[in-house]
Amino acid sequence: MNTADPVAAIILLSGGLDSAVTAACARGEGRELIALSFEYGQRHRAELRAAARVAKHLGVRRHVVLPLDLRAIGCSALTAEIDVPKDTPEADGGIPVTYVPARNLVFLSLAAGLAEVESAGELWIGVNAVDYSGYPDCRPGFVRSFEETVNLATKAGVEAAAAGRVGLRVRTPLLELSKAGIVQLGTELGVDLGLTHSCYDPPDAHGTHCGRCDACVLRRRGFVRAGLPDPTSYAGGA
Amino acid sequence: MNTADPVAAIILLSGGLDSAVTAACARGEGRELIALSFEYGQRHRAELRAAARVAKHLGVRRHVVLPLDLRAIGCSALTAEIDVPKDTPEADGGIPVTYVPARNLVFLSLAAGLAEVESAGELWIGVNAVDYSGYPDCRPGFVRSFEETVNLATKAGVEAAAAGRVGLRVRTPLLELSKAGIVQLGTELGVDLGLTHSCYDPPDAHGTHCGRCDACVLRRRGFVRAGLPDPTSYAGGA
Numbered sequence: 001m002n003t004a005d006p007v008a009a010i011i012l013l014s015g016g017l018d019s020a021v022t023a024a025c026a027r028g029e030g031r032e033l034i035a036l037s038f039e040y041g042q043r044h045r046a047e048l049r050a051a052a053r054v055a056k057h058l059g060v061r062r063h064v065v066l067p068l069d070l071r072a073i074g075c076s077a078l079t080a081e082i083d084v085p086k087d088t089p090e091a092d093g094g095i096p097v098t099y100v101p102a103r104n105l106v107f108l109s110l111a112a113g114l115a116e117v118e119s120a121g122e123l124w125i126g127v128n129a130v131d132y133s134g135y136p137d138c139r140p141g142f143v144r145s146f147e148e149t150v151n152l153a154t155k156a157g158v159e160a161a162a163a164g165r166v167g168l169r170v171r172t173p174l175l176e177l178s179k180a181g182i183v184q185l186g187t188e189l190g191v192d193l194g195l196t197h198s199c200y201d202p203p204d205a206h207g208t209h210c211g212r213c214d215a216c217v218l219r220r221r222g223f224v225r226a227g228l229p230d231p232t233s234y235a236g237g238a
Numbered sequence: 239m240n241t242a243d244p245v246a247a248i249i250l251l252s253g254g255l256d257s258a259v260t261a262a263c264a265r266g267e268g269r270e271l272i273a274l275s276f277e278y279g280q281r282h283r284a285e286l287r288a289a290a291r292v293a294k295h296l297g298v299r300r301h302v303v304l305p306l307d308l309r310a311i312g313c314s315a316l317t318a319e320i321d322v323p324k325d326t327p328e329a330d331g332g333i334p335v336t337y338v339p340a341r342n343l344v345f346l347s348l349a350a351g352l353a354e355v356e357s358a359g360e361l362w363i364g365v366n367a368v369d370y371s372g373y374p375d376c377r378p379g380f381v382r383s384f385e386e387t388v389n390l391a392t393k394a395g396v397e398a399a400a401a402g403r404v405g406l407r408v409r410t411p412l413l414e415l416s417k418a419g420i421v422q423l424g425t426e427l428g429v430d431l432g433l434t435h436s437c438y439d440p441p442d443a444h445g446t447h448c449g450r451c452d453a454c455v456l457r458r459r460g461f462v463r464a465g466l467p468d469p470t471s472y473a474g475g476a
Contacts, residue, residue, distance in 0.1 A: 109344040110344055113340035
């Protein structure tokens with residue numbers, strides 16, 4: 001394994017709007033991207049197809065799709081047979097049923113493993129604490145705590161500490177942005193946001209969005225508030 | 239999802255000596271065990287068979303075997319085609335080639351997801367900072383840091399903090415024990431240590447140990463130093 005290369009970076013790429021804009025931020029800082037996506041028992045494959053489109057669009061060095069079937073342990077609407085809630089964004093301020101247990105913790109941990117193999121010095125993740133649907137693992141406190149833990153867990157972190165260097169860094173450029181701000185930033189960075197996929201419950205296999213689940217409502221409102229044209233195809237043309 | 243049950247506990251069960259003794263400690267404290275094992279691209283299945291034997295022996299409530307093919311990201315002797323080093327335990331005090339990138343971080347993160355689903359309040363892991371082969375993710379600092387992170391990452395942790403309760407706890411009863419102390423403890427707790435499997439490079443599929451890899455050397459010395467009969471079958475009867 002080589003010395004960590006500060007230019008190489010792992011990007012967690014879901015195929016959604018946030019991760020695509022995050023990847024563009026990393027590229028904008030001169031990073032060479034290694035994208036990591038998970039096939040984790042989604043009810044649909046639309047987001048993995050979007051991840052592949054975005055990876056190609058942004059010219060990543062490598063795109064790893066790791067099978068990880070969380071149905072064996074999971075109980076979420078995104079991985080099990082629970083109805084996705086509609087028309088109820090931010091209904092009660094609580095943690096929604098679409099929460100996947102410990103998802104970002106698991107994803108960042110696997111990204112750390114890939115970073116060691118690829119000698120990458122950074123993990124980029126599109127978490128967002130503003131329009132974030134109430135998931136606990138999208139908050140700044142979690143991200144900072146994970147960064148400490150990962151440097152205690154890994155060979156890269158131990159070797160960096162011994163050499164007086166900074167180990168793995170977790171980069172979250174969207175953390176304090178609204179969805180409108182994210183749409184604006186992605187547009188400025190030249191991302192084709194029409195390639196991305198957000199819908200939790202797509203009505204077909206052609207990239208159409210339902211327009212009513214939490215993710216669609218947040219996405220749509222982001223374009224409206226940014227005052228930018230929305231390239232998304234919503235069901236019924238609504 | 240129900241309120242966390244302090245009696246239910248996740249045990250990371252590799253099928254090795256340490257995790258079997260750890261599970262027995264949890265049972266000794268009255269915990270109801272949910273065992274989690276990983277099928278992560280091992281070169282052999284002997285340790286999963288041992289995990290199943292130990293799970294049955296200890297009467298676990300549920301044994302989850304999660305497929306997780308780290309070959310997609312890994313570069314270790316345990317998951318890739320690198321020769322397992324022989325007759326060189328603690329040769330240079332460094333991190334050995336058998337290191338799997340971020341393994342305990344990944345395993346504990348998935349255990350945290352399972353804990354949420356099972357409403358379990360504890361994660362038990364057989365890490366050991368004495369006879370530990372130099373893996374960074376076996377040290378006390380990592381374990382404490384992970385415990386902080388997991389409570390920031392999960393619904394269980396957030397809800398516990400809001401209610402003024404302790405969230406998920408990480409339990410490591412072997413942390414300060416020598417391998418001899420672990421053998422002694424397991425024997426006192428009535429564990430049939432002959433059911434466990436430690437060898438990194440088994441010569442056959444019948445539970446025989448090579449006797450020469452790091453894991454075998456540590457295991458064998460543990461029994462010798464504890465002054466207890468070693469039920470292990472070593473290659474050549476050595």
